[in-house]
Amino acid sequence: MTETDPAKETTAYRICPFCEACCGLELTLERGHVKRIRGHQADVFSAGYLCPKGVALKDLHEDPDRLRTPLIKRNSRFVEVSWDEAFAEIERRLPPLIAQHGRDAVALVLGNPIVHKASLLLYASRLGRALATRNIFSASTLDQMPKQLSSGLMFGDWLSVPVPDIERCDFLLVLGANPMVSNGSLWTVPNFRDKAKALRARGGKLVVVDPRRTETARAADQHLFVRPGGDVFLLLGMVQTLFAENLVRLGRLAPHVAGLETLQQSVAGFTPEKVSARCGIPAETIRELARSLATTERAAVYGRIGTCTQDFGTLCSWLVDVLNTLTGHLDAPGGAMFAKAAAFQNNTLGKSGSGKGIVTGRRKSRVSGAPEIFGELPMGCLAEEIETPGEGQVKALISISSNPALSSPHGTRLGAALEQLEFMVSVDIYLNETTRHADVILPGTSPLEDMHYDVAFTQLSHRNHARYSAPVLPRSPGQPDEWQVLLRLLAVIQGKGAGADLKALDDELLAQDLKRTAGPYADQIFNAVAHMCGAERLLEVGLRTGPYGDQFGAKPDGLNLDKLKTTVGGIDLGPLTSRVPEVLRTPSGKIELAPAMLVDDLSRAASDLQREVPELILIGRRQLHSNNSWMHNLPVLAKGAARCTALVNPADASRLGLQDGGKARITQGKRTIEVDVEITDEMMPGVVSLPHGWGHDQPGSRLEIAASNPGANLNQLMDEDRRDPLSGNAVLSGVEVQMEAVARPMEFAEQTQ
Numbered sequence: 001m002t003e004t005d006p007a008k009e010t011t012a013y014r015i016c017p018f019c020e021a022c023c024g025l026e027l028t029l030e031r032g033h034v035k036r037i038r039g040h041q042a043d044v045f046s047a048g049y050l051c052p053k054g055v056a057l058k059d060l061h062e063d064p065d066r067l068r069t070p071l072i073k074r075n076s077r078f079v080e081v082s083w084d085e086a087f088a089e090i091e092r093r094l095p096p097l098i099a100q101h102g103r104d105a106v107a108l109v110l111g112n113p114i115v116h117k118a119s120l121l122l123y124a125s126r127l128g129r130a131l132a133t134r135n136i137f138s139a140s141t142l143d144q145m146p147k148q149l150s151s152g153l154m155f156g157d158w159l160s161v162p163v164p165d166i167e168r169c170d171f172l173l174v175l176g177a178n179p180m181v182s183n184g185s186l187w188t189v190p191n192f193r194d195k196a197k198a199l200r201a202r203g204g205k206l207v208v209v210d211p212r213r214t215e216t217a218r219a220a221d222q223h224l225f226v227r228p229g230g231d232v233f234l235l236l237g238m239v240q241t242l243f244a245e246n247l248v249r250l251g252r253l254a255p256h257v258a259g260l261e262t263l264q265q266s267v268a269g270f271t272p273e274k275v276s277a278r279c280g281i282p283a284e285t286i287r288e289l290a291r292s293l294a295t296t297e298r299a300a301v302y303g304r305i306g307t308c309t310q311d312f313g314t315l316c317s318w319l320v321d322v323l324n325t326l327t328g329h330l331d332a333p334g335g336a337m338f339a340k341a342a343a344f345q346n347n348t349l350g351k352s353g354s355g356k357g358i359v360t361g362r363r364k365s366r367v368s369g370a371p372e373i374f375g376e377l378p379m380g381c382l383a384e385e386i387e388t389p390g391e392g393q394v395k396a397l398i399s400i401s402s403n404p405a406l407s408s409p410h411g412t413r414l415g416a417a418l419e420q421l422e423f424m425v426s427v428d429i430y431l432n433e434t435t436r437h438a439d440v441i442l443p444g445t446s447p448l449e450d451m452h453y454d455v456a457f458t459q460l461s462h463r464n465h466a467r468y469s470a471p472v473l474p475r476s477p478g479q480p481d482e483w484q485v486l487l488r489l490l491a492v493i494q495g496k497g498a499g500a501d502l503k504a505l506d507d508e509l510l511a512q513d514l515k516r517t518a519g520p521y522a523d524q525i526f527n528a529v530a531h532m533c534g535a536e537r538l539l540e541v542g543l544r545t546g547p548y549g550d551q552f553g554a555k556p557d558g559l560n561l562d563k564l565k566t567t568v569g570g571i572d573l574g575p576l577t578s579r580v581p582e583v584l585r586t587p588s589g590k591i592e593l594a595p596a597m598l599v600d601d602l603s604r605a606a607s608d609l610q611r612e613v614p615e616l617i618l619i620g621r622r623q624l625h626s627n628n629s630w631m632h633n634l635p636v637l638a639k640g641a642a643r644c645t646a647l648v649n650p651a652d653a654s655r656l657g658l659q660d661g662g663k664a665r666i667t668q669g670k671r672t673i674e675v676d677v678e679i680t681d682e683m684m685p686g687v688v689s690l691p692h693g694w695g696h697d698q699p700g701s702r703l704e705i706a707a708s709n710p711g712a713n714l715n716q717l718m719d720e721d722r723r724d725p726l727s728g729n730a731v732l733s734g735v736e737v738q739m740e741a742v743a744r745p746m747e748f749a750e751q752t753q
């Protein structure tokens with residue numbers, strides 16, 4: 001924090017926690033309050049950029065609905081209690097339940113905001129290990145698990161995700177993503193708008209494939225409507241074209257690639273003519289896309305949420321990187337490259353060039369037999385694991401920054417299931433649609449009260465960097481750090497009691513970690529950081545042992561936390577560099593182009609090719625003023641016209657008798673929601689779009705502003721059993737629906753006269 005006048009204004013800097021772009025913010029404070037937020041010009045990564053959400057950090061911090069005191073439910077009502085009372089209640093109820101039913105009787109549910117808080121992210125995994133339950137669920141299976149799986153199978157690690165090197169790229173093909181609004185996802189790229197403009201200004205081309213003419217599509221050189229769920233066929237047609245027209249150029253990667261022939265044989269039947277009708281793109285256009293990609297020296301393909309949350313999510317994610325590899329653009333400047341983070345990145349640890357790879361399906365979910373993936377089970381299985389009696393039935397639940405009652409498919413069923421639990425504890429900043437079912441809620445900190453380092457997003461950034469944010473404001477009286485909250489929960493679970501010595505426990509866990517990861521250096525490292533604790537200590541170890549680190553003195557010019565803290569705006573670690581073969585952790589030491597699991601799944605795609613296209617298909621959408629379910633209570637983002645509208649093409653509106661600004665009913669199976677209609681030709685005919693994360697009209701929540709404009713819950717229509725079978729990811733997009741107008745009261749009266 002820089003003091004300009006102690007009586008008046010001070011300046012502080014914080015990485016924005018609201019989305020994956022991780023912009024550096026400059027906050028002006030006055031007498032302990034945030035007066036102004038703007039982009040931090042000297043930030044080495046975001047250089048002053050921010051979007052409208054960034055300024056809402058003030059609203060989040062000051063939100064009167066944000067929880068500041070633990071709550072216990074007594075006689076169906078929440079009452080404020082002290083931290084000790086809250087933990088006494090947890091200790092009274094959770095350990096006996098574990099003793100009687102076993103650890104699998106406790107589910108751990110992790111939400112998306114965890115990844116934006118270093119404290120939570122670094123200690124949630126420790127809590128999960130200590131709990132040792134098979135029932136771990138997270139937002140990953142509602143979002144990006146397909147990309148993590150395909151990356152793991154191809155490159156050997158769940159987070160080895162190549163990202164477009166946009167500042168040197170001359171042809172960028174974007175599928176199912178809207179970076180003009182999101183600023184990247186699984187691709188940290190603040191100010192995409194200017195970077196895309198620069199790409200075009202240097203003669204490059206931006207092509208967007210999406211069933212909606214999104215904000216990104218509007219700024220592109222070419223936009224192609226694709227039938228929802230048809231991306232996999234477009235991608236297969238492109239890969240087939242590369243082989244058929246002898247356009248495959250592996251270049252420098254040739255000795256590092258395995259499975260080329262298998263891949264060629266597997267895609268041979270997916271000619272552009274065969275896939276064209278299913279994806280809605282002419283065969284010649286598919287060929288032209290493949291040729292442009294192959295013949296542009298610096299080019300990349302990027303696919304995101306729309307390609308993940310569908311029936312063929314893993315196949316799509318795989319084929320995106322197959323295209324990058326076959327055209328020589330993987331790991332090449334201007335193509336799709338691997339970040340090299342300063343800390344916590346598995347693909348910079350251990351022996352380089354090969355590894356154990358990844359495995360899935362080490363166990364199955366108890367009720368429907370869904371395979372485990374990345375240590376967790378599909379979120380769609382949670383309700384049935386609670387509802388279904390028998391050994392291993394989930395009877396208690398710990399949720400951390402998670403709102404699956406809104407974000408997972410068929411949330412009403414899940415909400416009813418949560419009511420059946422014998423005990424539920426939530427760590428959350430809100431009493432929301434999920435935490436209302438809890439028995440105890442432990443409030444998290446405001447992001448302004450906590451230190452931060454981007455553990456995950458530095459691994460997905462378009463440029464290498466390291467930045468640290470110190471706490472900006474003091475915590476509420478009595479409020480512990482979030483890592484302390486999780487550690488205290490861990491102590492209760494381990495039988496050490498809520499009054500356990502947290503420093504001693506933290507030391508014990510670090511010593512165990514170091515024994516596993518640092519071998520002969522474990523004691524030396526432990527002694528060097530023995531005076532520290534918590535997330536900061538883990539960061540210190542991560543930075544010093546990382547690829548740019550000082551190696552605890554062996555490389556005196558290297559990075560450590562003190563050095564990082566003295567920088568204003570962080571440290572730029574340069575553009576992405578080629579990392580193959582060093583980055584690979586597959587057992588073969590090669591890029592696996594044709595993993596058996598993926599090749600086998602092509603038969604499912606082949607049999608889907610002939611599927612009749614439904615009359616109306618529902619897709620989701622990302623909005624500039626919102627990200628998932630947790631920003632709808634912030635005044636600066638909530639003001640203005642209602643945003644939870646269903647976008648409908650004029651031809652569909654006319655066919656269905658829908659009015660612009662009118663109400664409509666969307667039905668999927670037996671479930672129905674009512675929505676506001678917005679008619680626009682930005683939608684592909686036959687496709688309707690609704691944003692997700694809305695539906696704040698459930699009793700018992702404490703979200704006053706969100707409840708005043710609740711919107712409709714898209715996910716309520718989705719089927720919890722419909723999943724990409726490989727990744728377990730929920731299908732939240734590309735689902736066939738029916739839609740009909742809802743008569744206004746006056747119209748109804750006229751009709752019945």
Ligand code: SF4
Pocket residue numbers: 016017018019020021022023049050051052053054055182183190
């Ligand atoms: S783009 Fe994302 S990180 Fe940047 S200011 Fe907006 S919400 Fe924050």
